[in-house]
Amino acid sequence: GESVGLHLPTLSVQEGDNSIINCAYSNSASDYFIWYKQESGKGPQFIIDIRSNMDKRQGQRVTVLLNKTVKHLSLQIAATQPGDSAVYFCAEIENAGNMLTFGGGTRLMVKP
Amino acid sequence: EPEVTQTPSHQVTQMGQEVILRCVPISNHLYFYWYRQILGQKVEFLVSFYNNEISEKSEIFDDQFSVERPDGSNFTLKIRSTKLEDSAMYFCASTARTSNSPLHFGNGTRLTVT
Incomplete structure (x- = not known):
C-alpha cells in the first residue's frame, strides 16, 4: 500500500499555457532562495535562484519573484511543456548559514 | 556538465544491519x-x-548516523542498526561555497529496510 505522507498541492495546466507555482516561507532571516524541480526517481534539479536583495530574476522560460514583505516566492514557467511535469520545491538558506531548507512542494501536471 | 553521483541506486537491508551510502560530489566543490x-x-x-x-x-x-570523506573524492553516509523508519531516498549534495550558491543533488539512493 501507499505510505501516508504530505498531500502535495497539484497544479494542472494545458501545454503552452503559463504556470505559476507559489511558495510561502517563514524565516525572515533567509536571504537566498532556490527553486528545484524533482522528476520521479531523481534528485532535486536546480532551476533558478534569487538573492534577497532582488525581487525578480529571469532565466530561460522561468522567472522567480520574491516578495520579502509577505515572505512569498513564486516560480513562473512560460509556455509550459509536458517535460515540465514534476514536483517543484522552493528552498531557502538563512544568511551566513549553509543549511538549505525545503518547502513542501507542488506537483505540476501538464496536459498535452 | 559535472554531476553528483550516488551508489547504489537502491539498497535493501534487514532491520538492525549497517549500510553505507556512497557519493562522489562534484570535484571542485568543498x-x-x-x-x-x-x-x-x-x-x-x-x-x-x-x-x-x-x-x-x-x-x-x-x-x-555518521559521515566520512575517506579520500579526496568520496563522501559517505553510514547508518548503523537500521530501523524500518530509515526507509527513504537519501540524497547527497555539494556546492562550491555556502554564500549564494545552489546545492547540486545526486539522484539518490533508495534505502529499503525490511
Missing part, C-alpha cells in the same frame, strides 16, 4: 550534504560537512 526524503514527503536536511568535519546537523542525524 561543501557536502546529506538529505533524506521519505516517500511522499518533503526533502529533509540531515548533515553538512566542510573541511573534514560536520558543520551542521539536524535532529534526525543522531548517533545512528
Whole structure:
C-alpha cells in the first residue's frame, strides 16, 4: 500500500499555457532562495535562484519573484511543456548559514 | 556538465544491519550534504560537512548516523542498526561555497529496510 505522507498541492495546466507555482516561507532571516524541480526517481534539479536583495530574476522560460514583505516566492514557467511535469520545491538558506531548507512542494501536471 | 553521483541506486537491508551510502560530489566543490526524503514527503536536511568535519546537523542525524570523506573524492553516509523508519531516498549534495550558491543533488539512493 501507499505510505501516508504530505498531500502535495497539484497544479494542472494545458501545454503552452503559463504556470505559476507559489511558495510561502517563514524565516525572515533567509536571504537566498532556490527553486528545484524533482522528476520521479531523481534528485532535486536546480532551476533558478534569487538573492534577497532582488525581487525578480529571469532565466530561460522561468522567472522567480520574491516578495520579502509577505515572505512569498513564486516560480513562473512560460509556455509550459509536458517535460515540465514534476514536483517543484522552493528552498531557502538563512544568511551566513549553509543549511538549505525545503518547502513542501507542488506537483505540476501538464496536459498535452 | 559535472554531476553528483550516488551508489547504489537502491539498497535493501534487514532491520538492525549497517549500510553505507556512497557519493562522489562534484570535484571542485568543498561543501557536502546529506538529505533524506521519505516517500511522499518533503526533502529533509540531515548533515553538512566542510573541511573534514560536520558543520551542521539536524535532529534526525543522531548517533545512528555518521559521515566520512575517506579520500579526496568520496563522501559517505553510514547508518548503523537500521530501523524500518530509515526507509527513504537519501540524497547527497555539494556546492562550491555556502554564500549564494545552489546545492547540486545526486539522484539518490533508495534505502529499503525490511
